[in-house]
Amino acid sequence: MTSNELAGQVRSADEPTPPAAASAFLGSADGNAAYADAIDLARECLLESFATVEGPYAGTDHERLRERIDDLAVFPAEGEALSDTLETVADEVLADSVRVHDPGCVAHLHCPPAIPALAAAVLLSGTNQSMDSFDQAPAASVLEERVVDACCELFEYPAGADGVFTGGGTESNFLGLLLARDWYCETRFDRSVQTAGLGPAAGDLRVCCSEAAHFTAEQAAHHLGLGEDAVVTVPTDDDRRIDLAALDDTLERLEAAGRHPFAIVGTAGTTDFGSIDPLEGLADRAADRGLWLHVDAAYGGACAISDRLRPKLAGIDRADSIAVDFHKLFYQPISCGAFLLRDGDRYRFLERNAAYLNPERDDAAGVPNLVSKSTRTTRRFDALKPFVTFNALGRTGVADCVEYVCELADAVAAAIRAEPALELCCEPELSTVVFRYRPDRPAHSDDRTEPLPAAAIDRVNRAVRDELLADGEVLLARTTVDGAAALKFTLLNPRTTRSDLDAALAAVVDRGEALEREVIDSV
Numbered sequence: 001m002t003s004n005e006l007a008g009q010v011r012s013a014d015e016p017t018p019p020a021a022a023s024a025f026l027g028s029a030d031g032n033a034a035y036a037d038a039i040d041l042a043r044e045c046l047l048e049s050f051a052t053v054e055g056p057y058a059g060t061d062h063e064r065l066r067e068r069i070d071d072l073a074v075f076p077a078e079g080e081a082l083s084d085t086l087e088t089v090a091d092e093v094l095a096d097s098v099r100v101h102d103p104g105c106v107a108h109l110h111c112p113p114a115i116p117a118l119a120a121a122v123l124l125s126g127t128n129q130s131m132d133s134f135d136q137a138p139a140a141s142v143l144e145e146r147v148v149d150a151c152c153e154l155f156e157y158p159a160g161a162d163g164v165f166t167g168g169g170t171e172s173n174f175l176g177l178l179l180a181r182d183w184y185c186e187t188r189f190d191r192s193v194q195t196a197g198l199g200p201a202a203g204d205l206r207v208c209c210s211e212a213a214h215f216t217a218e219q220a221a222h223h224l225g226l227g228e229d230a231v232v233t234v235p236t237d238d239d240r241r242i243d244l245a246a247l248d249d250t251l252e253r254l255e256a257a258g259r260h261p262f263a264i265v266g267t268a269g270t271t272d273f274g275s276i277d278p279l280e281g282l283a284d285r286a287a288d289r290g291l292w293l294h295v296d297a298a299y300g301g302a303c304a305i306s307d308r309l310r311p312k313l314a315g316i317d318r319a320d321s322i323a324v325d326f327h328k329l330f331y332q333p334i335s336c337g338a339f340l341l342r343d344g345d346r347y348r349f350l351e352r353n354a355a356y357l358n359p360e361r362d363d364a365a366g367v368p369n370l371v372s373k374s375t376r377t378t379r380r381f382d383a384l385k386p387f388v389t390f391n392a393l394g395r396t397g398v399a400d401c402v403e404y405v406c407e408l409a410d411a412v413a414a415a416i417r418a419e420p421a422l423e424l425c426c427e428p429e430l431s432t433v434v435f436r437y438r439p440d441r442p443a444h445s446d447d448r449t450e451p452l453p454a455a456a457i458d459r460v461n462r463a464v465r466d467e468l469l470a471d472g473e474v475l476l477a478r479t480t481v482d483g484a485a486a487l488k489f490t491l492l493n494p495r496t497t498r499s500d501l502d503a504a505l506a507a508v509v510d511r512g513e514a515l516e517r518e519v520i521d522s523v
């Protein structure tokens with residue numbers, strides 16, 4: 001039997017026929033039409049949901065949500081019309097989603113996404129390029145390289161700098177400390193951690209950061225096999241910036257004890273306060289002692305886009321690596337972050353060639369090889385989102401948004417200072433305002449004989465935030481400042497106005513007054 005005969009026979013006997021569900025894929029006229037319908041439906045569903053509900057959140061609690069969502073089918077045997085499923089999603093999910101574009105949604109570093117980025121998200125999910133090899137993402141790989149280069153220029157990195165898009169600050173901080181550790185072990189101990197593991201010095205490796213640094217420094221130390229205790233935190237000054245004299249003492253003490261501090265993590269925009277460490281001072285210390293400086297600019301990195309705010313980042317160009325998040329103050333839909341490396345040659349510590357993805361002969365030919373710059377393999381083309389956004393709004397358009405929310409923070413801080421029922425916990429540096437309701441304010445406590453215990457003040461503040469969330473009126477964040485409960489605005493939305501925030505402050509004071517009566521009666 002010839003191979004033609006064989007092929008003919010197989011085909012006629014039991015040729016697999018495409019399933020009915022093949023019509024749910026792009027690639028034919030009916031698929032393309034189904035795609036257009038599906039995207040239209042999704043868009044209508046979203047806009048209708050935005051139009052019908054007011055405020056940042058409906059206020060439904062987690063128990064009620066579990067009851068309702070537990071009733072939904074996940075793997076039904078047979079499908080239904082997409083419009084029916086989307087209707088269910090609208091009722092059960094969208095209606096109880098946080099509306100990040102609402103002016104009262106002022107809790108977290110959780111931004112309203114810019115519309116151009118949402119258009120980009122449609123394109124990147126529709127084309128589904130995968131950044132782990134050139135042959136799965138040809139133009140996307142080259143564009144990501146281009147966007148990374150532009151970011152390196154934005155932070156005034158020299159030629160030879162490199163980087164990669166990440167899922168956010170967590171991954172970027174991990175990458176920074178991973179390269180720092182491996183670089184240090186190679187330069188100090190002539191040891192390749194990639195091939196030989198950590199070796200005998202593992203227990204002595206240390207990272208220094210301020211006590212206001214993000215928890216991901218400790219998380220990274222854990223994941224890197226160093227343990228969270230390898231992170232030594234240094235006190236901050238009154239403005240919540242790392243205290244350089246205390247850092248010097250810490251580094252000296254560690255070295256005298258035979259430890260190996262290998263990296264300093266500076267923060268440009270702490271999550272709680274927006275404070276920015278003195279980066280020049282950190283760069284001097286890293287240079288003097290031969291340490292790696294990683295700057296976590298997940299939040300404050302956005303200052304680089306503004307001529308007015310950029311001076312706040314002075315010295316960041318001297319960092320060995322930088323984490324910057326686009327899904328915070330850069331208005332991109334989640335996930336979107338970047339890791340930047342001052343000396344791209346140091347990527348050698350991550351080098352990996354897989355025959356099926358990026359054989360070495362491709363490297364020699366200069367084929368983009370992004371998988372060797374990342375801790376991930378399959379990865380989305382998230383670089384398209386800032387590319388489209390910056391082109392659509394211009395550098396100035398984005399900078400205006402960043403500057404505006406910082407100005408708004410200053411204005412709201414002034415309003416808090418002027419309100420006796422409120423106390424400002426820290427001067428804003430970026431767009432975060434941390435404050436507290438004061439049931440213990442002087443004029444107010446005249447009729448009280450005993451001072452109000454700190455625990456009662458904390459209880460009132462926590463209850464204010466919980467009740468405003470439950471009513472869906474204002475979505476405030478909570479934190480602690482030197483052990484005491486505090487409230488927080490994180491301003492990102494360029495549509496939020498001063499009067500929205502005055503209303504939010506009035507709501508805090510109203511709630512506080514109602515709650516303090518209950519709390520005071522109970523102490």
Ligand SMILES: *Cc1c(COP(=O)(O)O)cnc(C)c1O
Nearest residue numbers: 168169170214269271296298299
């Ligand atoms: C948000 C944040 C992180 C964590 O980043 P993700 O994008 O959430 O992974 C790290 N550091 C700082 C300072 C942050 O604000």
